[in-house]
Amino acid sequence: MPDPLEELRATIRSAAGAMRDAAPDAITPTLERPPKPELGDYSTNAAMLLAPAFGQAPRDVAERLRSELDARLAGSAERVEVAGPGFVNLFLADRWHRESLAAQLDAGDAFGRSTPERPERVLVEFVSANPTGPLTVAAGRGAAYGDSLARLLELAGHEVEREYLLNDVGGQVRRFAESIAARMQGREPPEDGYRGEYVVELAGDLATAGADPADLEELARSGTEAMRERIAATLERFGVRFDTWFSERFLHEGSKIQAAIEHLRRRGHVYESEGAIWLRTTEFGDDKDRVLMRSDGEPTYFAADIAYHRDKLERGAERMIDPVGADHHGYVPRMRAAIEALGHDPDLYEAPIMQFVRLVEGGERARMSKRKGEFAALDDLIDDIGVDAARFFMLQRSHDTALDLDLELARLQSQDNPVYYVQYAHARIASILRKAVAEGRAPAATDGMADEAALAKAASADGALAAPAKAAERALVQQLLELPAEAVGAAERRAPHRLVAYATASAADFHAFYRDCQVVGAPDGLEQARLAICVAAKRVLARTLDLLGVSAPERM
Secondary structure, three states, rough: OOHHHHHHHHHHHHHHHHOOOOOOOOOOOEOOOOOOOOHOEEOOOOOOOOOHHOOOOOHHHHHHHHHHHHHHHHOOOOEEEEOOOOEEEEEEHHHHHHHHHHHHHHHHHOOOOOOOOOOOOOOOOOOOOOOOOOEEEHHHHHHHHHHHHHHHHHOOOOOOEEEEEOOOOOOOHHHHHHHHHHOOOOOOOOOOOOOOOHHHHHHHHHHHHOOOOOOHHHHHHHHHHHHHHHHHHHHOOOOOOOOOOEEEHHHHOHHHHHHHHHHHHHHHOOOEEEEEEOOOOHHHOOOOOOEEEEEOEHHHHHHHHHHHHHHHHHHOOOEEEOOOOOOHHHHHHHHHHHHOOOOOOOHHHEOOOEEEEEEEEHHHHOOOOOOOOOOHHHHHHHHHHHHHHHHHHHHOOOOOEEEEEEEEHHHOOOOOHHHHHHHHHHHHHHHHHHHHHHOOOEEEEEOOOEEEEHHHHHHOHHHHHHOOOOOHHHHHHHHHHHHHHHHHHHHHHHOOOHHHHHHHHHHHHHHHHHHHHOOOOOOOOHHHHHHHHHHHHHHHHHHHHHOOOOOOOOOO
């Protein structure tokens, strides 16, 4: 079933193409809802884009386009007007809104899905916090962002794999093992070790399992695996699952790092100096060359990362998206340089920069340090405000903007809390549908709830299509029709926060509709049409909340 808004855009492109005897896609006009209802339902800048080709004033071209659209939209538009410097405003009929809603409902679960010109195999590697302590709130923001982005990319028609890189080797893992050993022996951890209470608990568990505090290598393995299990459990609570847990140890023990260096050497990008092995990243825009192998024969973190991304590409990744922390600005250009040195397009690699999240309550902010044990744990945040509020608030601002998470607001069970406000709209719709069934105004499904499929089908009945629509109904239908474009835009811009704004606006439009329009008990035809709007709004809110990883409750 065609997207009603895309059909409208296609009509505008076709009319513009006919005017200049060109292909319909010769220009890409906008189709937007004007800021004021008196300016129409939709407005397009097509005439202003056409004006240079005609050598005429945009308003004169707009008059010609108005006539063309008037003919093409006969029956769908009440009128077409020219406004301002050359905008063409469309005032669409009530029946267009009813038919568009019916088309949306007929599309079912396919509404909102899209098919890109070139679907990609996308590997999204996110969170990837060191397995040396519980996940912090900061890691939680990356988890919410990466998971929501993966959901959006899947909806947009891409094949997505979620991956967590376990940094289970190196200095931090050695210090972690030494800290566990110290606790097992009743000693304080080393000065640069890990001091959280979780280390005491872990040491007790490993001692009970028979671990030897003198075997640091085995403590490192068993300790990081135990932390991985705890991290996985926290993420499961948070609604995040990974397809792959990739061990960095595999790169070291499987000769992957050396193989990557030799590949770069064969391509002529490696040289030796001062006993170390270097990569000429300056050839690819980096500010200086980077060490791959130190003079003591130990590979750098950068060498391991190159081997890791080479492995991703060998596994078939066509795009790699790695959200990274705010302290990784310098990391991005050097990794792009390395990917190009490997012989791949650096644009295949994306690294959205995640800014900090701070918990705010009474003006105080929590510290986050795994080693000292003075961190705000994601589990504690979930215990405090719940998964839904945590994810919604984490995604409320763009990932590249620092976020202050107001705990007092997140705890509120009122419409002042934005996630409660959106969820309440969904629950209110469910209540309306239950009332319609209870009063015999809507058919019931086998579970006693409203038969939403039957109500959706009734949207195409003659009485429903012919029913007049109030301004609040028209506004809500227009808002619901924007889901496909909003979802595609959020995926393409790597911007899940756009869906938070969309969900909030959709809830607001529904609340206005509920305020202005009687649903249950409205005259025949109108009741059918409005129950159908409720079903459509319920589906859109549920789909949008799911893309954010937030539940859509039936009761509140």
